[in-house]
Amino acid sequence: MRSMQARLFVFRLVAISLVSMGFAQVSTAGMIGTRALIEHEARDGRVAKLESLLNRQDVARQLVAFGADVDVVKSRIRNMTDAELAELDGRIDAQIAGGDAVGIIGAVFLVLLILELVGVTDIFKKL
Amino acid sequence: MNAAPGRPLRQPGASRVLALFLVCILTGCASIPPEVRDYGAGAVPVALPGTPFYPQQRFQCGPAALMTILAASGVQADLDDLTGRVYLQGIEGSLQAELIAQTRAAGRMPYRIDGRLSALVAELGAGRPVLVLQNLGVAWWPRWHYAVVVGVDSERDEIVLRSGTERRRITATRVFLNTWRRSGYWGFVALKPGELPANPDDGRYFASLSALEETGHRDAAWRGWQAAAARWPASRVALFGLANSEFLRDDWRAAERAYRQVLELDPALAMARNNLALSLLRQDRHAAARREAQQALALAAGDSTLENEIAATLAEIDAAAQ
Numbered sequence: 259m260r261s262m263q264a265r266l267f268v269f270r271l272v273a274i275s276l277v278s279m280g281f282a283q284v285s286t287a288g289m290i291g292t293r294a295l296i297e298h299e300a301r302d303g304r305v306a307k308l309e310s311l312l313n314r315q316d317v318a319r320q321l322v323a324f325g326a327d328v329d330v331v332k333s334r335i336r337n338m339t340d341a342e343l344a345e346l347d348g349r350i351d352a353q354i355a356g357g358d359a360v361g362i363i364g365a366v367f368l369v370l371l372i373l374e375l376v377g378v379t380d381i382f383k384k385l
Numbered sequence: 386m387n388a389a390p391g392r393p394l395r396q397p398g399a400s401r402v403l404a405l406f407l408v409c410i411l412t413g414c415a416s417i418p419p420e421v422r423d424y425g426a427g428a429v430p431v432a433l434p435g436t437p438f439y440p441q442q443r444f445q446c447g448p449a450a451l452m453t454i455l456a457a458s459g460v461q462a463d464l465d466d467l468t469g470r471v472y473l474q475g476i477e478g479s480l481q482a483e484l485i486a487q488t489r490a491a492g493r494m495p496y497r498i499d500g501r502l503s504a505l506v507a508e509l510g511a512g513r514p515v516l517v518l519q520n521l522g523v524a525w526w527p528r529w530h531y532a533v534v535v536g537v538d539s540e541r542d543e544i545v546l547r548s549g550t551e552r553r554r555i556t557a558t559r560v561f562l563n564t565w566r567r568s569g570y571w572g573f574v575a576l577k578p579g580e581l582p583a584n585p586d587d588g589r590y591f592a593s594l595s596a597l598e599e600t601g602h603r604d605a606a607w608r609g610w611q612a613a614a615a616r617w618p619a620s621r622v623a624l625f626g627l628a629n630s631e632f633l634r635d636d637w638r639a640a641e642r643a644y645r646q647v648l649e650l651d652p653a654l655a656m657a658r659n660n661l662a663l664s665l666l667r668q669d670r671h672a673a674a675r676r677e678a679q680q681a682l683a684l685a686a687g688d689s690t691l692e693n694e695i696a697a698t699l700a701e702i703d704a705a706a707q
Contacts (some may be wrong), residue, residue, distance in 0.1 A: 259503075277603045288698045289633070290656040290691075292626040296588075300621060341530055 292294050300338050304347045311350075320369045326335065331372065346372065388452045395587050417562045421570065423502030424539040432536035432545060433457070436514045439464055440550045445472050445512025451487060451532040453547050454516045460491045478529065481518065481571065489602050493575035493607060495592050498580050500570020502558070504545075506537050507583035513574045520567035527567070534572070579608035581616060591622045604634050614643075628657065632664055640664040655684035657694045662702065671706040676702070678702055 309332060311317055318328050338346070349371060437456045441449040448468040455462050470490075471483040488495040498504040498515060508515050515534045522528030534555070536545030544561040548554040558563075565572070574582065582590065590613060596607035610627040617623040626693030644661035647654060658681035665674035678699045686689040 288694060288701060289629060289660050290694060291599070292591070292622065292629050294601070295622055295625050295654075295656055296591055296595060300588075 268280060297340060304343045305336060307347065308343075308372070312372075317369060324369060324373065326369075326373060335372075344374075388464075401447075419502045419567075421597075422558075422562065423501070423503055424537065425506050427501070428506050428537070428539040430536070430538040430540060430551075431506055431509040432481055432510055432538070434513065434535070436533070436535045438547050438552045442468075444477040446480075446531045446549055447471050447484060449549075450516050450533050450547070451479075451484050453533045453670065454514050454575045455491050455493065456486070457514050458493055460493060460575075462491055466610075477533070483530070484516070485573070486600070488575050489597055489605075490666060491575075491599055492605060493577060493600075493603070494597050494605060495573045496585075497571070497573045497589065498578050498582065499584070499586070500565070500572070502537065502562070504584065505534050505572070506539070508574050509534070509537060511578075511583040513583075515572050515574055517546075517560075517565055517572035518568035519564035524567055529568070530564075537650060573662055576609075578605040580611045580613055582623055585616070585618050587620060587623070591620075591626060593691060594626060598630065598633070606630055619650065619653060619659075621647060624650060624655055625654070628660065633662060635667075637664045637667040641668070653684050654681060655681045655688075655691055655695065658684060659691075663699055666698075666702050666705060669705075671702060674702050675685050675699070675706070 312321070312328060312332055312335075321328050321331060335343070335346075350368070394536065400649065434463055437453060439449045439452045439456075445468055448464060448471050451471060452464050452467055456465075467487060469555060471479040471487050473479065473483075473542045485495045488510055498508060505515055517532055519532060520527050521530050530549070531545040532548035535547055537545075537558075538545070542558045543555045544558055546554045546556060590609075594606050594609040594654075607627075607630040610623070610630045612624040613620075614627040614661065624643065624647040628640055628647055631643050641661060641664045644657050644664060646681040647657040648661065651657070660679050662678035662681060664673045665671075665677060678695060682692065682695045682699065683693055
């Protein structure tokens with residue numbers, strides 16, 4: 259009885275995951291689903307937010323102080339996958355929970371966070 | 386985050402107060418942010434005393450709470466049937482994902498509300514009780530529980546819940562917020578097709594509609610997209626969503642009109658132009674379809690995923706034209 263239940267549970271899990279895979283995108287002969295646009299806009303919003311952070315003088319100055327190139331960091335951000343961008347954005351949000359990011363956590367910390375997540379090692383020119 | 390609430394509620398008593406006190410010492414009593422605690426501008430006591438009550442059986446607070454908000458939304462559901470669908474015996478509880486899925490199956494759209502008192506007040510004001518997830522234990526020894534908020538009294542600092550076997554459980558707002566905080570302020574309402582939440586967040590509403598559509602509830606989603614396009618006429622996503630939902634109903638002419646409206650807003654939106662081409666193709670207007678698809682392909686330059694999809698559209702148009 260127990261193993262029957264366990265099997266049923268596993269079956270349901272597999273069934274649910276199969277179903278959700280199948281519905282990953284509503285597609286009737288090539289129609290591009292609404293989710294594609296939603297994800298596209300989320301990405302654009304995140305990139306714009308990060309770039310506006312990098313455009314701040316205090317942040318840019320800190321990047322230069324670390325020997326990093328602002329343009330390289332920016333192009334890195336534009337080339338990040340959706341998941342990586344979401345993580346970076348989430349990490350910054352978790353630190354600030356609303357309000358002015360740089361004012362609250364400080365330019366140094368913010369820059370370190372960004373450098374860590376865009377992949378520090380080959381961004382640094384001096385180190 | 387998935388939780389498996391459903392363990393039985395005990396009567397509050399001295400031991401619980403003592404436990405809460407100890408918890409405060411041990412966890413440092415993380416404070417509730419002011420924007421969460423705020424009842425909202427001009428908040429008065431709001432209550433929905435007419436909300437039906439389904440006392441929970443054994444650990445089944447999930448089905449009971451879900452039944453409550455569905456019945457309040459006018460759904461004729463059967464508690465035993467619902468219990469069979471959302472209650473997992475192995476974990477003596479229900480998963481949040483199951484509650485969400487069954488809300489959709491019942492013809493309603495789950496919409497997660499903002500995690501703040503003012504959102505509860507606003508939804509109650511609109512006549513909708515709110516299903517919430519509480520952790521009546523502590524983070525490292527959770528006691529998950531689903532309940533339904535049916536009243537908020539800003540004057541007496543009290544929350545009224547349909548909870549467990551209690552028809553009217555009255556909880557001090559501060560205590561409620563502490564139990565709610567531990568679930569990440571998780572709570573949702575069941576919206577009728579085409580109904581908007583009290584203070585809708587456009588992005589979250591669109592994502593909820595999109596999920597509704599993807600899980601096969603296309604008619605309900607279609608009515609929601611109509612409401613969305615009326616509420617946010619300058620939003621690409623709202624208009625694109627409406628157009629796609631027309632397309633999914635095989636209403637090619639309505640879809641064509643709607644795609645043209647999106648493109649009026651943003652002529653460079655390659656996705657909309659691709660779908661417009663398809664809706665023209667379905668009407669056997671091959672030349673016009675090919676023109677739109679070619680234009681879409683040019684707009685998508687650099688986005689290889691999109692380019693591939695549009696190329697497939699062009700191929701389909703060519704095949705149909707022969």
